[in-house]
Amino acid sequence: MTKPDDHRGVAGMLCFSLYSASHAFTQLYRPLLDKLGLTYPQYLVMVSLWNRDGQNVKELGNNLFLDSSTLTPLLKRLNVAGLITRTRNPQDEREVLLHLTEKGRALQGQADDVMHCIGDAVALEADALDTLRATIDGLRNRLQARAR
Amino acid sequence: MTKPDDHRGVAGMLCFSLYSASHAFTQLYRPLLDKLGLTYPQYLVMVSLWNRDGQNVKELGNNLFLDSSTLTPLLKRLNVAGLITRTRNPQDEREVLLHLTEKGRALQGQADDVMHCIGDAVALEADALDTLRATIDGLRNRLQARAR
DNA sequence: CACAAATAAATCGCACACAAATAAATTAAC
DNA sequence: GTTAATTTATTTGTGTGCGATTTATTTGTG
Numbered sequence: 493m494t495k496p497d498d499h500r501g502v503a504g505m506l507c508f509s510l511y512s513a514s515h516a517f518t519q520l521y522r523p524l525l526d527k528l529g530l531t532y533p534q535y536l537v538m539v540s541l542w543n544r545d546g547q548n549v550k551e552l553g554n555n556l557f558l559d560s561s562t563l564t565p566l567l568k569r570l571n572v573a574g575l576i577t578r579t580r581n582p583q584d585e586r587e588v589l590l591h592l593t594e595k596g597r598a599l600q601g602q603a604d605d606v607m608h609c610i611g612d613a614v615a616l617e618a619d620a621l622d623t624l625r626a627t628i629d630g631l632r633n634r635l636q637a638r639a640r
Numbered sequence: 641m642t643k644p645d646d647h648r649g650v651a652g653m654l655c656f657s658l659y660s661a662s663h664a665f666t667q668l669y670r671p672l673l674d675k676l677g678l679t680y681p682q683y684l685v686m687v688s689l690w691n692r693d694g695q696n697v698k699e700l701g702n703n704l705f706l707d708s709s710t711l712t713p714l715l716k717r718l719n720v721a722g723l724i725t726r727t728r729n730p731q732d733e734r735e736v737l738l739h740l741t742e743k744g745r746a747l748q749g750q751a752d753d754v755m756h757c758i759g760d761a762v763a764l765e766a767d768a769l770d771t772l773r774a775t776i777d778g779l780r781n782r783l784q785a786r787a788r
Numbered sequence: 789c790a791c792a793a794a795t796a797a798a799t800c801g802c803a804c805a806c807a808a809a810t811a812a813a814t815t816a817a818c
Numbered sequence: 819g820t821t822a823a824t825t826t827a828t829t830t831g832t833g834t835g836c837g838a839t840t841t842a843t844t845t846g847t848g
Contacts, residue, residue: 513777514661516784561827706834793847
């Protein structure tokens with residue numbers, strides 16, 4: 493919260509701007525991702541695996557800032573949907589390795605359409621967008637540093 | 641999503657910056673709000689009612705961009721905690737009016753400490769913060785307009 | 789007045805998030 | 819080399835979010 497004494501309720505709080513904008517993104521994604529049979533968090537997992545296949549749960553969690561208690565059930569759903577496999581690492585049986593199936597890899601093609609639609613709605617020039625993203629990432633990093 | 645062809649996974653996506661920054665805020669708030677016995681969404685409801693007491697569920701939902709299926713159970717918990725009352729509007733029995741109890745009003749004093757802690761972590765000058773908030777709010781409004 | 793349409797909440801089902809506790813495997817210490 | 823500490827993932831329980839449906843009340847139309 494940022495302005496203790498204003499009279500605008502939640503509207504003046506940066507945390508709420510982020511909270512509501514993030515939900516607005518999810519709402520915009522929903523009908524697009526429905527066509528791929530994915531939820532928004534599932535889509536983030538797929539993006540991460542399209543970028544680097546064969547991550548374990550820990551690495552994926554570090555990339556998405558999510559913990560295994562969130563990811564385990566989500567990954568099971570992606571597995572049931574036939575998009576990924578979950579296998580123990582023979583070198584270290586504690587780790588579960590995540591690999592795209594053929595079907596999971598194929599889905600990346602359809603995802604390009606999704607990104608295009610979202611880009612239109614965001615309606616920001618490339619450099620304005622980079623600046624905004626960098627500002628928000630910097631903020632997130634400061635918040636996470638405090639939360640330890 | 642913003643950059644289809646980069647090689648950075650989720651890290652290059654504005655939606656993910658918002659998503660992860662919003663969660664980081666929640667994590668920072670958690671230990672502070674634990675002392676008040678509130679979750680972050682419950683805190684948003686209290687802020688809205690501190691700003692304007694006596695809203696109905698619909699109005700509150702418009703302010704927070706949340707719908708009654710989310711709010712009803714949350715409001716019941718605040719009611720059980722003794723922070724608010726839920727009464728039907730005699731003039732229109734469809735509406736449920738939300739009023740702070742004495743205990744609920746009293747909690748606002750402790751919330752000032754929370755805001756102070758958060759403000760420190762955000763570490764932005766007032767005008768930089770206003771600009772950022774306005775940018776994100778503008779983005780949210782564009783996304784919501786597309787989502788209809 | 790009667791009765792269909794609209795509105796406000798609540799209910800139900802599913803999928804996150806995350807703290808806390810547990811289980812299994814590896815590494816460290818001695 | 820056996821035991822303790824650490825690491826990785828799963829399980830459990832609570833609280834959101836939200837689509838879809840349902841219930842109750844009010845408004846609109848003839």
